[in-house]
Ligand SMILES: Nc1ncnc2c1ncn2[C@@H]1O[C@H](COP(=O)(O)OP(=O)(O)OP(=O)(O)O)[C@@H](O)[C@H]1O
């Protein structure tokens with residue numbers, strides 16, 4: 107079997123708020139493979155989002171290791187972590203977080219412009235990505251002019267902007283009806299199969315998680331495959 111793209115080892119995370127300690131992750135181990143669609147499931151409050159943020163270096167663990175292609179990420183400086191995220195990762199959330207004053211096309215161009223790609227190249231690639239998510243005809247529409255499923259597909263196109271190797275998606279279909287949820291899920295399946303991108307999806311929807319290649323369940327601070 108091939109090596110994991112990303113490995114989390116013995117991740118421990120505790121929140122301290124108002125003198126209340128919440129032991130959210132009590133030694134979590136997880137392996138993420140390229141060419142696989144991985145699901146993380148579990149009850150509300152079980153720590154799925156916390157884990158996803160730690161995997162994506164957006165949040166710090168108290169202890170443990172995150173190893174990406176053999177490199178230990180938690181030791182990197184904040185600046186290096188930000189560069190790592192920009193180069194390797196794409197994030198998709200339950201709420202699309204698109205910029206309301208910009209068109210679909212401009213939203214998809216944004217991460218490329220931030221990464222220093224020139225405007226013409228960014229536009230060309232953004233058009234290709236919108237075509238990939240079947241939204242070419244909505245390139246000039248603002249988020250408010252799109253349906254929930256369409257917005258989520260723009261958010262996925264944006265997550266793909268810098269050619270990530272790994273997409274971390276936190277309940278990307280949580281806000282969608284069944285038909286749109288299925289459409290967004292199929293898109294993730296396609297990214298895994300055709301583009302060899304690793305996708306991790308947190309979901310409450312069993313009909314989706316059972317179609318994933320690997321399913322992890324969070325319970326009582328521990329994860330089970
Ligand atoms: N910033 C924070 N400060 C204190 N406690 C937090 C913080 N973020 C999360 N928690 C707590 O950690 C636990 C796990 O939260 P998390 O958001 O990871 O759960 P989840 O599995 O994603 O839940 P949901 O399915 O509802 O999204 C919860 O008990 C939550 O209250």
Ligand SMILES: [Mg+2]
Pocket residue numbers: 154155156276
């Ligand atoms: Mg959550």
